[in-house]
Amino acid sequence: MEPENQTLKDIILQAKSGDRSAFDTLYRMYLTPVYRYIFMRLRNKQDAEDVAQETFLKAYEALPRYRDERPTMLPYLFTIARNLLINHTKKKRPELMEHEIMALQAGTEDTAKEAKDNELHGALVRAMEVLTDVEREVIELRFFGERSYSEIAVIMEKREDAIRQHVARSMKKLQGVMQNPEQMI
């Protein structure tokens, strides 16, 4: 549960002034959505951990220059993560392999339910391949990063209505592909 807006602003201000425990609080608060977004982009657990760590390091490094007055640092963190991901994927473009799809499941126990989940997730990952890069990123930010349309617009440097349109169109595409898998080829 996130603190109140004023409390969040205070925490961010304290972190800016060098309070390590304040930054620690922000780190614990924001790690999960940032990590999920990075993980979905890279589809590799180890790389996702590395990029997530680097994201927070960069944020900590640039914190004195942080000027955003909003009671959240998530757009800022997602922007850093996104830039790191662009550099990362230039070096190592993710390839959608079957074993990687199976590895996307974060659970460790191979129960029957998780196997079924893996199957569904695999189908969904394959379906997402039909989306354009922008559409896929919009979906990842919306569902895995849990960002609002306005925040996604800031992160991706686009207009909010364009983002809304991308989300709607992407979901329709996904539904069409899931119903007719042959469209993926």
Place this chain on the structure above:
Amino acid sequence: MNEIQNNNQFDFLSDEQLLALLDAQGAGKDFVTACREAAIEGLSEDDSLELKALWDIGTELHSWKDTIVPPPPVLDRALLSTPMITNFSASFPAHEQASMNGVETPFSLATPYQLFLREKWKVGAPFAAFFLIVAVTFAMKSPSSRPAPLAIATPPYELSGKEVRTMEAASSLPRVALHDSEMQDTLAFNESHNAETQTAPLDKEMAKSVSFTEDSVNEENNVDEMVLALSVEADADAEFLTQIDEDMTLLALENETMGSMGTTYDEEQM
């Protein structure tokens, strides 16, 4: 390009309605409630199925998201492999500034190793001192480092004939060794001697010889002590007699002096 022709998809649904439906889903609403909130009404059965399929995709995306959790090690595995922040300057408290030089990894990002390094003077020093003391104590008491007992080397004085004989007699017997090498020889001798004792009866002549030698050494030691005691007594007697002679001489001298003085006094009184 993987463009999907979906012009004929969801003609009954505007983008805003679809987004409202997804928002309601994200808020935890059920399908019917979400449709009502999104003002989606009058759908045919096919449209409903199509919309339900899209709803399920949204549900799947949300459930998938929940399975992606950063593993605990990511919090602490941290930044061993990543470079430390070098150009960060912030106003840390003064007591921290001195040890940080303006560069510090936040607590949750730091590894236990880094924390240990930070606290090494507080945590490590007492343990190091303790183990050092224990190690030194142990080293001093270990047999290998213990100094050898003082060896009896060749005496710096001439031995008398009796002493030489006594030492020769004593060295012929099994005894407590003074040198480590002698200790080894003696132990070897004792072991072989014991083995012989267990396997064969001791030679009587040898036993007698050993016994005789021991007796003779003991006798010689006794004689030495007696001679020493007598000589001490004789010396004491001589001193005593000399002292008596001196005392007697002094007494006679005093009497003589007193006698002469007494005569003079008497003569004066008279």
